[in-house]
Amino acid sequence: MQLEFRLVRGDEGAALAGAQTGEDPDDEAGARPPVPREFNAATHFIDRHLGEGRGGKVALIDDAGAHSYGEIAARVNRFGNMLERLGVATEQRVMVCLLDGADFTAAFFGSIKAGVVPVPISTLLTADDYAYMMRDTRAPVVVVSAPLLERLGPALAEQPFVRALLVAEAYDAGATSWVPAPMRERVKSLDRLMAESCESLKPAATVADETAFWLYSSGSTGRPKAAMHRHESLFHTAVLYGERVLGITEADVVFSAAKMFFAYGLGNSLTFPLHVGATAVVTAERPSPAMVMRVMRAHEPTIFYGVPTLFAAILADPALGRAQGSPRLRVCTSAGEALPADLGRRWREHFGVDILDGIGSTEILHIFISNRHGDVRYGTSGKPVGGYTIRLLDDQGAEVGDGVVGDLWCRGPSICSAYWNNRAASTQTFVGAWIRTGDKYVREPDGYYRYVGRSDDMLKVGGIWVSPFEVESALAAHPAVLEAAVVGRSDADNLVKPKAFVVLKGGAKSSQALAQELQAFVKERLAPYKYPRWIEFRDELPKTATGKIQRFKLRDV
Secondary structure, eight states, X not given: OOOOOOOOOGGGHHHHTTTTSSSOTTOSTTOSOOOOSBOOHHIIIIIHHHHTTOTTSEEEEEXXXXXXXXXXXXXXXXXXXXXXXXXXXXXXXXXXXXXSSHHHHHHHHHXXXXXXXXXXXXXXOOHHHHHHHHHHHTOSXXXXXXXXHHHHGGGGTTOSSOOEEEEXXXXXXXXXXXXXXXXXXXXXXXXXXXXXXXXOOOOOOOBTTSEEEEEEOOOTTSSOOEEEEEHHHHHHHIIIIIIIIIOOOTTOEEEESSOTTSXXXXXXXXXXXXXXXXXXXXXXXXXXXHHHHHHHHHHOOSEEEEOHHHHHHHXXXXXOOGGGSOTTOOEEEEOSSOOOHHHHHHHHHHHSSOEEEEEEOTTTOSEEEEOBTTBOOTTSOBEEOTTOEEEEEOTTSOBOOTTSOEEEEEEOTTOOSOBTTOHHHHHHHEETTEEEEEEEEEEOTTSOEEEEXXXXXXXXXXXXXXXXHXXXXXXXXXXXXXXXXXXXXXXXXXXXXXXXXXEEOTTOOOOHHHHHHHHHHHHHHSOGGGSOSEEEEESOOOBOTTSOBOGGGTTTO
């Protein structure tokens, strides 16, 4: 066996132990599914279904109606051919700002099949964010849904790389008024260009290890970073989590509250169902309890992918129960933020199905630690997904034992290659085959991993580390509390103590008496030093587009 040597920092030593042995560092116990070197992801997720006889089966139901696998394949090919006609070259980027639906699917896999790199971006950003991403991606083509022109249009001012703005759905001159005058001649109808393009497309000669698409991090504390993902990454997450943990099959109908431009939603609504030949239900509408239950009744999904905030909001409405949802629902999943144990238990009691809570990230593409069917321990993220190796390290890079808080490191086949044009962030985050996730975790003696908090959110109270998530979970167990966020605040002696921002359920009224009741409630459940010294009631909490609470915005309040 040939050995390779390199000098590493002291805090990298434990993480890299065994990683430079000449073996495949991503293949843990043979769990990594094989992918041929010559591989274009679109051939697996799109083209394969035609040869396997699913051309007439419904692949996607969006706001416009149902689309078969054959129709989706034709749209993918039309989009790829359209890019060639527009002069988009191999490995160039296409910025995709589309609402969930068949157009998103065509843009994502049509680009990949043509050897072009799609960059799905949030539909909830500001013009400043969009302007930054246009320059960062250097995309010659931007694809946008007509209802989003009002926010994205102004970002086109003085863009040096954009040659064409393709607008999906019907639009009129009023919509294009948001586009700066010099750019209006570059606005084109996506529908018209697609209709003029051929339905036959040979896949580009790509390899499994080359960049297939980018996803931007949520950028909760600064400019978002573009994680560069490979063709094989989509396949690995679909097999390792979608197939082997979630148990998705061709018979499933899935519905995700998280949109396709999120890493979580991309797997939920796109790659997982397309991997097994299932049917996905999507909508452009923003998720709300009423919308979720309406979709549940209309389409009867078997799998629902949610986030903790949405699960809590649904439970807060006493009129919503299993009778108002899908009678075929067999499982739910949660990601984005850790699911409080009380919330998970109440959901199971109310709806009769478990939530498989787990942790994923934009950089790792989907969930890599998860609870499983028949093995759910609420209050934990579960156990590592097969194919991923987890380590908890202290500040010196040594592994910590069970019951000790450590920094979460992960190794696995779907970790992105690097951040685009950001070497400093890349070298800080990616170390050899490993990624520092930025999360603090505790491993329980029987192998379950319990979330403690983000590394930059942890509080030191009286010399002892306090997890904001632990205090938030205790507050959320109170019947009057919808959600809570905890940050550090200095007291009169300039010592850090927890402060809580609390959103109440409908019908509950804020008062000093309730604040004192909540403080006592936490003291009964946690060590006394962890209770919030101050409680401030809010109508809502600041969040990222993915639903994560932006605690940094509350620290100076």
